[in-house]
Amino acid sequence: MENMESIKNLTPEDLREAVKSCGEPAFRAKQIERWLWRGLAGSFDEMTDLSKGLREKLGQTHNVDALTLDKEIKSSDGSRKFIFNLYDGAKIESVLIPADGLRTLCVSSQCGCALACGFCLTGRRGLIRNLTAGEILDQIILARRALGPDDALTNIVMMGMGEPLMNFDSVAQALKAITGEFGMGMSYRRITVSTSGIIRKMGDFGRLGLAKLAVSLNSPDNEIRSQIMPVNKKNPLPDLMAACRRHPLRPRERITFEYVMLDGVNDAESDARALAALVADIPCKINLIPFNEFPGAKYKTPPADRVDKFRRVLLNNNIDALVRQSRGADISAACGCLGGE
Ligand code: SF4
Incomplete structure (x- = not known):
């Protein structure tokens, strides 16, 4: 790929300016947006309702x-991992998860991650760089091309490589294109952004209102959470929960709390009771994710009966909780395993 900027990095305003600078009326920008986000065009030549001159100028x-x-790479459970090249030679990954009649794409927001959560392989590699809006969006576009027209994506979760709120501007620009009338036109209800708890950006994300919020919680105890997730030292649990309580929710909307279960660390019934008390006043559901072991990991997967007991404590305390078995474990596509190919 020649090292020029992707047109998908342009905001709608920038695109209008680019079209005008080619001597064309601004409404051509809307035609281009339709080709990019609906037509899945991979070249300017496919944009057949633009003049040849405009296509050539944009292509320069x-x-x-x-x-x-x-x-x-296809998993035996139906998941598909896509490995993409960035223009500078780095690679990122997305995972398509077909389940319960839905086709959900787990998208990356950064190449690598600086936050070093102890249960996550991506975090071990450190941050290489933020993704541009175009690079976030192209994971969706290229997956849709691979799926074909009969297998449309139904949901998008930003839970792949990286911390989305540490790349807020690009994530916000991408969400506008995903949900926009002249973008992909998806409902915010079908999009979830997961954060490890970057409190200073949660207000901006809430005001944006373009996706549902998931928070990677992983312990009801401030000190244990700091041991599992260093990000908790600067974003302590009490402040994070206060930010969750402030998060604006639409009718019937809930926050999802992700809870990676680590053998002997955060999986006791007393942890479940403390967790239930912690979230009792927040409209929420909890996804329990038994840890996916990887070579060199310092944690172990808890036994299934302990996971069940933990869930039952939550249910008995009127907290909606599901056990999410990670998909794609045989292709290193399971939760926390991206970037480990
Ligand atoms: S879990 Fe998310 S925030 Fe934590 S290190 Fe991995 S990619 Fe980063």
């Missing part, structure tokens, strides 16, 4: 695609 300064598909 911009690429269409921000990513190239390096390879796709």
Whole structure:
């Protein structure tokens, strides 16, 4: 891929300016947006309702695609991992998870991650760089191309590589294109952004109102959470819970709390009782995710009966809780395992 900026990195305003600077009326920008987000065009030549002159001028300064598909790996459980090349040679991953009649794409927001959560392989590699809006969006576009028209994506979760709120501007720009009338037109109800708890950005995310919130919680105890997730030292649990209580929710909307269960660390019945008390006044559901072991991991997967007991304590305290078995474990696509190919 020649090293030019992808046109998918442009905001709608920037795109209008780019079109005008080519001597064309601004409404052509809407045609281009339709080709990018609905038509899944991979080249300017496919945009057949634009003049040849405009296509050539845009092609001199911009690429269409921000990513190239390096390879796709299929799991025995139906999950599909997409590995993409960035223009600078780095790689990122997305995972398609078909389940319960839904086709959910787990999208990355950064290449690597600086936050070093102890249960996460991505965090071990450190942060390489933030993704651009075009690189976030192209994970969706290239997955849709691979799926074909009969297998449309139903849901998007930003839970892949990276901490979305540490790349807020690009994530916000991408969410506008995903939900926009002239973008992909998806409902915010089908999009979830998961944070490890970057409190200073949670207010901005709530005001944006373009996706549902998930929070990676993992312990009801401030000190244990700091041991599992260093990000908790600067974003302590009491302040994080206060930010969750302030988060604006629409009718019937709930916050999802992700809870990676670590053998002997956060999986006792007393932890479940403390967790139930912690979230009791927040409209929420809890996803319990038994830890996926990887080589060199310092944690172990808890036994299934302990996971069941933990869930029952939550249910008995009127907290909605599901056990989420990670998908794609055989292709290193399970939760916390991206970037480990
Ligand atoms: S779990 Fe998320 S925030 Fe934590 S290190 Fe992994 S990618 Fe980063």
